[in-house]
Amino acid sequence: MSKVITHMTMSLDGFIAAPDDRIDDLFDWYDAGDVAMTTANEGVSFKVDEAGAAMLRDLTERTGALVSGRRLFDITEGWGDSHPVGAPVVVVTHRPPRHADRWPRTTFVSGVAEAVARAREIAGDKDVTIASADVIQQALALGLVDDVCVSLAPVLLGEGIPYFANLGRHVLLEDPEVVQGSRALHLRYPVRR
Amino acid sequence: MSKVITHMTMSLDGFIAAPDDRIDDLFDWYDAGDVAMTTANEGVSFKVDEAGAAMLRDLTERTGALVSGRRLFDITEGWGDSHPVGAPVVVVTHRPPRHADRWPRTTFVSGVAEAVARAREIAGDKDVTIASADVIQQALALGLVDDVCVSLAPVLLGEGIPYFANLGRHVLLEDPEVVQGSRALHLRYPVRR
Numbered sequence: 001m002s003k004v005i006t007h008m009t010m011s012l013d014g015f016i017a018a019p020d021d022r023i024d025d026l027f028d029w030y031d032a033g034d035v036a037m038t039t040a041n042e043g044v045s046f047k048v049d050e051a052g053a054a055m056l057r058d059l060t061e062r063t064g065a066l067v068s069g070r071r072l073f074d075i076t077e078g079w080g081d082s083h084p085v086g087a088p089v090v091v092v093t094h095r096p097p098r099h100a101d102r103w104p105r106t107t108f109v110s111g112v113a114e115a116v117a118r119a120r121e122i123a124g125d126k127d128v129t130i131a132s133a134d135v136i137q138q139a140l141a142l143g144l145v146d147d148v149c150v151s152l153a154p155v156l157l158g159e160g161i162p163y164f165a166n167l168g169r170h171v172l173l174e175d176p177e178v179v180q181g182s183r184a185l186h187l188r189y190p191v192r193r
Numbered sequence: 194m195s196k197v198i199t200h201m202t203m204s205l206d207g208f209i210a211a212p213d214d215r216i217d218d219l220f221d222w223y224d225a226g227d228v229a230m231t232t233a234n235e236g237v238s239f240k241v242d243e244a245g246a247a248m249l250r251d252l253t254e255r256t257g258a259l260v261s262g263r264r265l266f267d268i269t270e271g272w273g274d275s276h277p278v279g280a281p282v283v284v285v286t287h288r289p290p291r292h293a294d295r296w297p298r299t300t301f302v303s304g305v306a307e308a309v310a311r312a313r314e315i316a317g318d319k320d321v322t323i324a325s326a327d328v329i330q331q332a333l334a335l336g337l338v339d340d341v342c343v344s345l346a347p348v349l350l351g352e353g354i355p356y357f358a359n360l361g362r363h364v365l366l367e368d369p370e371v372v373q374g375s376r377a378l379h380l381r382y383p384v385r386r
Binding site for chain 1: 205206207217218333341343347348349350351352355356357358359360361362363364365366367368369371373375376378380382
């Protein structure tokens with residue numbers, strides 16, 4: 001069954017990046033093993049441990065569309081229209097880029113609910129993965145998320161950009177599936193309905 | 194070997210309590226199983242699952258002294274001088290309570306480094322456990338912590354009192370020991386030296 005999931009790498013104290021967007025010490029797990037992994041983007045490859053590789057393969061195979069915020073899209077220059085996961089991207093933005101035809105596999109929509117609906121259509125039987133903290137927060141608040149996935153990195157950043165914030169209420173989760181990897185503990189929590 | 198450890202129950206988004214100190218949805222794991230556990234405090238008992246019970250027994254047996262902040266001491270009225278863990282408590286405070294002799298097993302000292310040193314003396318071969326977020330943050334910043342323990346509750350609070358904050362730098366941890374319990378994932382991270 002098609003699900004809407006979220007995935008980000010997070011420090012133990014809840015941050016997905018430092019205040020200046022740097023990800024030092026957070027993304028060590030992408031280079032902490034012996035399993036070489038290529039991705040759909042030629043410029044991006046990993047060397048992860050067996051557990052991390054299995055988790056990433058599973059996540060990648062299941063993902064039929066991604067939802068991203070505009071900020072992440074800008075930081076990555078839209079992944080050159082070729083996200084490492086290999087799926088089309090739906091970007092939430094009120095101001096689509098001027099030369100949007102540079103990203104033919106990317107769709108620009110103005111709201112989170114609309115983005116998730118559009119991504120579901122694109123994904124078909126596969127899952128929709130949301131990979132921007134701000135969009136995830138809005139999707140959680142709207143009750144649109146089925147599973148919350150966290151690759152929990154063994155580091156305390158002290159300050160930064162939070163994975164979760166502005167929820168306005170407690171969100172109860174079920175106990176997680178746990179995959180122990182090198183430099184990341186991979187957790188998948190179903191949202192309690 | 195005697196260690197200085199920290200332990201608190203934390204939401205997935207990093208909080209040990211709501212802004213008003215309430216712990217709804219966080220402490221469900223203390224009542225989520227069939228194993229009845231009494232404690233050194235007659236008024237406190239738990240019903241936890243097997244995994245949580247084993248973790249708690251181990252933590253309790255290893256702890257020779259506790260370090261607490263003044264705020265937690267006040268909220269619990271000093272546990273009636275009988276902390277559930279069964280060990281003497283060292284409280285960090287600049288203003289000891291007026292009738293300090295009401296808590297004969299409790300020591301009041303004015304600084305975090307002094308509190309940890311005093312607790313080490315009391316604990317002897319056993320561990321020192323710090324169980325107040327503010328004191329933990331100062332002890333981490335001072336480099337006094339060996340292991341960080343977190344009982345990670347499957348809930349997002351959205352706002353509250355953070356376990357970790359004000360560290361002033363990244364604190365790198367080793368990969369954790371993981372115990373999967375009902376309504377809590379028990380994690381023990383050695384601090385990287």
